[in-house]
Amino acid sequence: MTKKGQEKSIETNADFLPLEGGPARKLPKGDVSHDKATVLYVGRIPHGFYEDEMEGFFQQFGTIKRLKIARNRKTGKVKHYGFIEFKYPEVAKIVADCMHNYLLLEHMLQVQLIPAERVHPKLWKGVNRRQKVSVDFVQIERLKHNKDRSLEEQRKMLKSILKRDKKRRSKIQAAGIDYECPEICSLANSKSCGTCNAPPRPGCNNNTRGLFPENPFINTATSGELASDVIRITSTDSSNPGPVVKVPNFLFSCAPTSLLKGLSKSVQGIAGLGSTKISPPSQFSSAFSFARKFAICLPSLSEGGNGAILFGDGPYNFFFETDLVSLLTFTPLVTNPVSTGATSFAGEQSSEYFIKVNQLRINNKVVPINKPLLSINSKGNGGTKLSTTIPYTLMQTSIYKSFINVFVNELRITNVTIIKTIAPFKVCVDPSTFSASTGTDGVPWINFELDGASQAWTLIGGNSFVRVNKDVSCLGIMDGGEKPRTSIIIGGLQLEDNLVQVDMAKSRIGFSSSLRISRTSCSMFNFTSIA
Known part of the structure; x- marks a missing residue:
């Protein structure tokens, strides 16, 4: 037999290959000495690292x-x-030497040889019988992770996570390791490291960057992890339907299903359109190299139909080839220095969209307002913001009372009949006394005079009254309380059938005023025509 053939035969019959390299080794034949240990104790086994x-x-x-x-x-x-x-003591010795203090899933394994004389005779009793787990710990941890938490519990959890993360970073620094969060974590403003006390699954992994997704409808946040996936979205040139395009590394956050509380059963998640670096407008702008702007057009709930969210610049063509960009009046965005989210870090700015309202008028009648309430102070209180998460506009109590006084006085000189109110509304009317042509003619118009805008943002009757039942319509503007964080929050009803463009690059926001004045609506966006 040739030398090469001998080497191949030895390697084939070898017991193991040394970890440090070199030729395969064959253990000596014969009885293994009983005074050599073959049993290992393995301690600090991490969760999820079981028999298999x-x-x-x-x-x-x-x-x-x-x-x-x-x-x-x-x-x-x-x-x-x-x-x-x-099987062999030599192998056990190698394992003990190699695996002691081995870092596995954040646990330092403790591996030691047990002398043969110290192995308990009943150690291996029932070794081939897998014990049936009578308690579903995975379900317990899942319920614990997904449970509803109050805002105070969320803050306490956030404080605990940050404390653990600070301790982890201190250990890394003490070990002489210069570690900085990767660019992707900085982009997502992630300041913590996620942990999960359950077997790994989507949304539950250790050593992942943590975020705090929130449900603004119930003002609740929870811990989540930063993740990425492929997202596909329909494109258009505003006149013709375009192909489906994709973003291969779209960043988002996984969160427990408890965060869907208060939403429709068909809802699977929430898309935030705020001014963060990983919001859809920012990511789409980066992926497709267009301007950092988007437009939103909410349809009227009373009339039905679909609205539109358009990422990128115009034109915004509706039926009859009407481009609504020409209708936009712009006002600067105002930065709130204090976060308005359910959870936040010190020094974090708000990602919501604030504007400066200089004056409110109803049919050209000025609404008396304590002017400091219209500005944001150093603590982040005051000012005006837009929100699609509340149904009706909220006003600070003193603003609301002045507004109602002027509005009701103007309403009384019309042909609209004021009737008994229905909670929680404060002003209700008989809808049969509206003009038959548009349904709400005769109702006073509301004008927001915006900072730097060439003309006021106008709300007509359809954006101020909500139909409660066939006999009652009520003013959809509510009292927001004596000391709210934000003095005026413009809600969903007031944004219906208004084209709103947010231009993050130029830090401004544009309003079209009600599209009904132009005899069109948000449900008439032209998605389907072929030129």
């Missing part, structure tokens, strides 16, 4: 005869230590 995982990992060293993880007799819950018996 351990066997798959350690069998790379050599043949495993038996393996056992200590579990609670009643519940089957692991005790995070176990024992492995190898």
Whole structure:
């Protein structure tokens, strides 16, 4: 037999290949000495690293005869230590040397040889009988992770996460490791490291950057993790339907299903359109190299139909080839220095869209307002913002009372009949007394005089009254309380059938005023015509 053939034969019949390299080794034949240890104690076993995982990992060293993880007799819950018996003591010795203090899933394994005389005779009792787990710990952890939390509980959880993250960073620094969060974490403004006390699954992984997604409808946030995936979205040139385009590394945050509370059953998530670096407008702008702007046009709920969200610049063509960009009146965006989110970090600015309202008029009658309320102070209180998460506009109590006085006085000189109110509304009318032509003619018009705008933003009757039932319509502007964070929050009803363009690059926002004045609506956007 040739030398090459001999080497191949030896390698084929070898017991194991040394980790440090070199030729395959064949253990000597004959009886293995009983005074050599073959049993290993393995301590600090991480969660999720159980019998199958351990066997798959350690069998790379050599043949495993038996393996056992200590579990609670009643519940089957692991005790995070176990024992492995190898066929040969030499292999056991190599494993003990290599794997002691080995970092595995944030746990430093403790691996030690157990002398043969110290192995308990009942150690391997029931080793081949897998204990049935009577308690579903995965479900327990899932329910714990997804449970509803109050705002105070959210803040307490956030404080705990940041404390653990600070401790982890201190350990990294003490070890002499210069670590900075990758660019993707900086982009998402992630300041914590996520942990999950359950087996890995989408939305539950260790050592991932953490975020705090929120549901603004119920003002609740929870811990989540930064993730990425492919997103597909329909394109258009505003006159013809375009192809479906995709963003391959779209960033988002996973969160427990409890965050969907208060939303429709068909809703699977929330798309935030704020001014953050990972909001859809920002990511689409980066992916497709267009201007950092988007337009939103909410349809009238009373009339039905679909609205539109358009990412990028105009034209915004509606039926009859009407481009509504020419109708926009722009006002500068105002920065709120204090976050208005459910959770935030010190020094974090608000990602919501604030504007400066200089004056309110109703049919050209000035509404008396305490002017400091219209500006944002150093604590982030006051000012005016837009919100699609509340149905009706909210005003600070003193502003609301002045507004109602002027509005009702103007309403009384029309042909509209004021009737008994229905809670929670304060002003209700008989809808049969509206003009038959448009349904709300005769109702006073509301004008927001905006800072730097060439003309006022006008709300007609359809944006001020909501139909409660066939006999009652009520003013959809509510009292926001004596000391709200924001003095005026313009809600969904007032934004219906208004084209609103947010230009983040130029830090401005444009309003069309009601499209009904131009005899069109948000549900008439032209998605389907072929030129």
